[in-house]
Amino acid sequence: MPMRGENWRFWLPVFLLVLFAAYSTEKLVCAHLDPEVDAPDYIFSRQLLARRGSIYSALGKEYPFAKSVPYWEYHLDPVALTNAVVRPKGEKHPRTREAILKTIADSLKLDYRKVLEMAANPRKRYQFLALSSDPDAHRTLADSRLVAGVAITDQQVRQYLHGRHLSHVLGSVNAEGCGSAGLEQRFNRELTGMPGTIQGMRDARGRELYDKRKISIDPIPGADLYLTIDHNIQFETEDALKWGLKEYGAGSGWCIVMDSRTGAILAMASLPDFEPLNFGHASDNAKVNRAVSFVFEPGSVMKVITAAAAIDAGFTGPDRLYNTDRYDSRYYKLP
Numbered sequence: 001m002p003m004r005g006e007n008w009r010f011w012l013p014v015f016l017l018v019l020f021a022a023y024s025t026e027k028l029v030c031a032h033l034d035p036e037v038d039a040p041d042y043i044f045s046r047q048l049l050a051r052r053g054s055i056y057s058a059l060g061k062e063y064p065f066a067k068s069v070p071y072w073e074y075h076l077d078p079v080a081l082t083n084a085v086v087r088p089k090g091e092k093h094p095r096t097r098e099a100i101l102k103t104i105a106d107s108l109k110l111d112y113r114k115v116l117e118m119a120a121n122p123r124k125r126y127q128f129l130a131l132s133s134d135p136d137a138h139r140t141l142a143d144s145r146l147v148a149g150v151a152i153t154d155q156q157v158r159q160y161l162h163g164r165h166l167s168h169v170l171g172s173v174n175a176e177g178c179g180s181a182g183l184e185q186r187f188n189r190e191l192t193g194m195p196g197t198i199q200g201m202r203d204a205r206g207r208e209l210y211d212k213r214k215i216s217i218d219p220i221p222g223a224d225l226y227l228t229i230d231h232n233i234q235f236e237t238e239d240a241l242k243w244g245l246k247e248y249g250a251g252s253g254w255c256i257v258m259d260s261r262t263g264a265i266l267a268m269a270s271l272p273d274f275e276p277l278n279f280g281h282a283s284d285n286a287k288v289n290r291a292v293s294f295v296f297e298p299g300s301v302m303k304v305i306t307a308a309a310a311i312d313a314g315f316t317g318p319d320r321l322y323n324t325d326r327y328d329s330r331y332y333k334l335p
């Protein structure tokens with residue numbers, strides 16, 4: 001004899017299962033018939049960074065002041081690593097998870113146990129691995145036949161090869177790759193170049209199908225700048241200026257060395273200066289290029305110009321100079 005309440009205890013789970021099945025069926029049918037539901041998209045498009053132009057001294061490419069070096073930022077995705085099947089060409093069996101992680105660790109010179117620990121946590125996706133400018137490591141980690149689960153971001157690092165030297169003239173580049181001071185800002189458009197584009201198809205695992213690539217436009221590097229600055233004169237000028245500030249206790253100073261025949265600027269120094277890679281942390285006082293930003297009176301320099309103009313006009317000359325009332329042979333006056 002059935003116990004009281006046994007019928008509803010049996011039919012209630014059955015009813016709930018039927019209701020769930022009906023709901024799932026309705027959603028699947030609507031998704032299949034709805035024209036607005038997109039099919040899986042296997043088309044992708046990626047932008048390629050253009051190399052920023054270099055800045056050279058008057059002696060040309062042998063003495064660069066600033067240049068950009070490509071580097072790559074690597075992140076580990078444990079989920080993509082688990083779902084991927086990596087089978088090198090010519091091998092029957094796919095690579096093991098441990099072998100893939102060992103390749104990643106060796107390429108980036110990381111501790112294998114640390115990488116293994118990162119891969120064991122699938123809840124943390126895109127964990128930072130390293131920054132590297134090694135092209136051999138990039139070729140290995142970008143090869144889907146050797147590794148999986150590594151997300152790669154193309155970047156560039158701006159190198160100022162002589163540190164603080166000529167910092168006010170060169171300026172700096174911000175985190176977005178745009179010039180924020182000096183020549184980097186003035187000629188930012190010419191130095192930036194034009195980015196390239198890759199458009200093609202990828203498989204269900206997100207790997208590019210190289211034979212299905214539709215668009216491949218290489219980036220156009222930025223133009224290079226060639227300055228009239230002589231690096232030897234620049235360094236000597238800055239050293240002399242530093243000595244002068246230290247010797248006389250001055251708070252700031254600046255100097256320009258110019259070729260009087262051509263007007264070419266051979267050196268331009270201003271102190272205090274800054275580290276170009278830390279431009280954002282420099283003080284406002286250090287960011288000012290006093291050689292071109294400050295207005296000053298030329299003073300006694302104009303006296304020489306006045307005397308030269310008088311001689312050129314024929315009003316006086318070396319044979320028409322007279323002693324002053326001081327009766328000092330070192331002093332003369334013009335008639």
